[in-house]
Amino acid sequence: MPELTIVQLRNPVRDTAARTASVRPSTSQGLLGVARLPLHGGAVLERGVIAWRLVGPAGAPVVAVLGGISAHRVACDLENPGRGWWRELVGPGRPLDTDRYAVLGIDWLGGAGASSAPMPGQADFPAVDARDQAAALLAVCDGLGIARLHAVAGASYGGMVGLSLAEIAPTRVGTVLAISAAHRSHALATGWRSVQRAIVRHSLALGDGPGGLALARALAMTTYRTRAELERRFPVQGTPGSRSQDFAVGQYLLARGAAYAESTRPECFLCLSESIDRFHADPARIRVPVHLVAIAADQLVTLAEIRELADALGGPAVLHELQSEYGHDAFLKETELLAPAFRAALEGETT
């Protein structure tokens, strides 16, 4: 990746990055207590907790990194490079370079981490919106004394949260990089997720929530990937006499689902899956510079929706249209492909 150069810097916070680039990055993390968090849906979360993690040089400009509903506060881990849900994109020498930027992550409200979330069997946890996640992130920034984020880099649900942050607190963020995220969900995407949630609720009612979650995630996998990738990996389907367990593509999807269900509570999945579908941002009210990344083959958040968002944004917008057979999951897979979008967003290019 080309070096960032001072001449291209456009705001004073970035000068700090240049000054502190030689400071060795370190990690801090903690739990922020919030006495009362009014939620966008009208409910109030009382005595909320938000788990956060900050990695990078002291004093460096801060970039919040936010992923899908199964992401968490550990995007990268300096001590354990094999850990971290975004370890290919975030870390020392990576497109989001923790030698130059401090990287802030949180566990989602309602998610499987250490932030406030529904307990097993809990049905009355309030509806959480992407906007509430943005408010939680701002509360963490307040607690850490971060007046303004240099950028938010979010993918999928995290991209929605980044857009929400730009909408509700434009003075608190310099640039939003939103990857495979739009201002609203498409009917087919909501349909797919509605079926996933119904599977989980049905299984919870029958006493096997994890089994249902594994099936729901297997379905989700069919929407995260593409026809082309599955066809390349599983070119041969059945043969005479073959039974369900013989189809390799099905084995793969179900195995991925089962692995997911081992680390996620069904109630948390329900909470965050719903949160995606109720999301709606008003693009005209988003006036901070936004870099959008659209993967042409993404079935879940389509190029058409992201183009619609790009056209409707109220401020500077750069749309990066990219090709990847990984579809929606490209943000987890395509380091080289995404690097230029990270560079452009972090350097504040708006043309």
Next chain:
Amino acid sequence: MPELTIVQLRNPVRDTAARTASVRPSTSQGLLGVARLPLHGGAVLERGVIAWRLVGPAGAPVVAVLGGISAHRVACDLENPGRGWWRELVGPGRPLDTDRYAVLGIDWLGGAGASSAPMPGQADFPAVDARDQAAALLAVCDGLGIARLHAVAGASYGGMVGLSLAEIAPTRVGTVLAISAAHRSHALATGWRSVQRAIVRHSLALGDGPGGLALARALAMTTYRTRAELERRFPVQGTPGSRSQDFAVGQYLLARGAAYAESTRPECFLCLSESIDRFHADPARIRVPVHLVAIAADQLVTLAEIRELADALGGPAVLHELQSEYGHDAFLKETELLAPAFRAALEGETT
């Protein structure tokens, strides 16, 4: 629909149609007993039963009509025009005109009708292939004294059966009209169906097979229809605070699934869903004239696959590429759109 004219007839069987066009159509149906039906997968179905139904003028050329895995022997009903799974396309004055043709339908082996099928809880019903359905259809033809079918008009799974019939018994059929069917299943389609079957098996194990079948069918609906149709019908997704039951597109899909589960045994769904995925025809061995209909927006059987089939067929092939926002379900919805393909196939046009 334009009238068929005698001058366009190309084979002697059609002359019979012209002669008998004034004969009033009638209906006969019955159960054919088959002592021993060797199946393509290697097992043998002992003491099998195949339910059949024949509608049309006595002596008219016979067209077999075959639909998806939830279709059955009643494509149309002269006494009750509101009944019949293909009543828009098949019947008096319809594109497949029962005043001119006799229409033969069967209940699928392994399906929800009156043919041999797994009993509730039965796990050892043999694997059924589309080729076995073709053999069952031929057995019915033998029983009824039908030496040669004028045509087979099949959609979805029924299209696969039509292709199988052409492959295994080219002297028994004049033309195959295969709508939204290809010679093999795509990995994503098999993946979607694998998840559906896993949902049903999981629910059967928990004691609620119908509940699982409803969910599996809701998932299937997302593959039968298209992004464009769902977006048109359900343009607005969630709002702040909305919960799962508030999403109209989800309500629709789940309601359709629940309705389906009322009339289908889970074990039969499993049998026929598997049958789709193990299907594989060798196009080069299909030498009878074939008319293929591909719906450009079909997610389940794509235009690319049907073009591949058209290019590989061993005999005359006509590919009708059509546009419908109903996607895979167009064969149930698009009477006007499909009428020319029916006309061309029934009249034996091969250019």
